[in-house]
Amino acid sequence: MKAIRIYEFGEPEVMRIVQVERPVPAPDEILVKVYAASVNPADYIIRRGGNEALKPLLKLPMGLGIDGAGIVEEVGSEVTEFKKGDRVYGVPNYLDGSYTEYLAAKATQFALMPRSLSFNEAGSLPACARMAYNGMVEKAKVQPGHRVLVHGAAGGIGSLAVQFAKAYGAYVIGTASAHNADFLKQLGADEVIDYNTQKFEHVVSDIDVVFNATPTTTVDEALRLRSVPVLNEGGIFVCTHGVWPSELFKGLLAKKKATVSMAGVDVNHHKIFTEVAKLIDLGKVKAVVNKVYPWERAAQAHHDSETKHVRGKIVLQIYQED
Template sequence: MKAIRIYEFGEPEVMKIVEVERPVPAPDEILVKVYAASVNPADYIIRRGGNEGLKPLLKLPMGLGIDGAGIVEAIGSEVTKFKIGDRVYGVPNYLDGSYTEYLAAKSDQFALMPQSVSFNEAGSLPACARMAWSGMVEKAKIKPGQHVLVHGAAGGIGNLALQFAKAHGAYVIGTASAYNADFLKQLGADDVIDYNTQKFEDIVRDMDVVFNATPTTTVDEALRLRSVKVLREGGIFVCTHGVWPGDEFKELLARKNATVSMAGVDINHYHCLTEVAKLIDAGKVKPVISRIYPWEQAAEAHRDSETKHVRGKIVLQVRKED
């Protein structure tokens, strides 16, 4: 089979399509015939050699891609949730990669994909959906009538966090560029703040939840402080990246009896993706794709992603849907 592998860290050109042995699923794994995989910031971070947390774990040669969608080709002897022929979406085993014609992965990392979407749409979802669901539903425990502020609302995680909050009956405000204002309102945003011309702390207050989905690998300290200031008493600040609070941040949290939580920790992929599929098939959430690239153009797709101004997700099409 063919798969994209890197044999050195560096720019997009280090990605090569090569012939590799097709994996055989372990007893608790499924073999997925991959139709689509999405491009996530983690992909180009890993391609470059990783951040401080990832560097010790990266061993060459290796694959790229942290989510995808396809058809179950084979199942391990212990697998009970799936059968051959099921259309599924999910995440590969850690650092195995999904830019490939076939992947073997733990069965609990996949779920039946929404019936109402294509492989490309389903492949755009898992990595971002798990972060948005974890942060908004499991950590923030969003409830009807609550007020939510989503930073980076037009991105892959942000647009889903916004949609999940709306699906649970919240009043949602997103921060984004003016270019994305109408787009976010079409997704259900009750209001949009242009971060280029407006300061959100001058406009909102008493937020039940502030969800930070800005496309960075570190959280700006100033943004954290500004976000806590607009929380209500007992509110929660949720972030998609590691949060190492400074003294001033801790003091502000304590003063408001507020909490901070990181999305994506201890996530049950099967449960999360099953619930997300229900929302999509009910018409309450929709996948947002910026552009679809043939997987032979993975380098160009990575360059597009690295602009950090992508609306929704970039998808690599590994196979055309029948």
């Protein structure tokens, strides 16, 4: 089979499509013929050699890609929830990569994909959906009457966080550039703040949930500190990056009896992806695909992703849907 591999860390051009051995599923795994995989910030972080947490885990040569959608080709002897031919979406085993024609992964990391979506649409969802759903629904426990502020609302995680908050009855305010305002209102945002011309802390207050989905960690601490004054007593700040907040930030939250939580930690993938599929098939949430590239053009897809100004997700198409 063919798969994208890197033999050195570096720019997008280090990615190569090569012939590798097709994996054999373990008893608790499924073999998935991958039709589509999405491009996530984690992909180019890994491609460059990783951050401090990832560096010790990365071993060349290696694959890339942390989510995808396709058809079950084989099931392991212990798997009962799937059968051959099922259309599924989910995440590969850690660091195995989804830019590949076939992947073997734990069955618990996949679910039946939304019936109403194509493979390209479903493949755009899992990595971001697990962060947005876990953070907004399971950690923040968003509910009717809550006022929610989503930073980086137009990106892959942010656009889903906005939709999950609305699906659960919240009043949602998003920060984004002006050209994404109409897009976010179409997704359900009640207000959109242009971060280029307004400081959110000057125009919003009484926030129950602050959800940080900005695509970069370089502004995280300043953004966190600026967010404290807008939070209600007992509110929650949800992080989507692996950089834990400072003691200063946590101390300021404690004065307001507010808390901080990290999205995407210790998640039940199968449960989340099943619940997300239900919301999508009910028409309450939609997949936002920015652009679809044939996987032969993965380098260009990575260049686009690294601009950090992508609305929704970029998808690599591996097989054409019948």
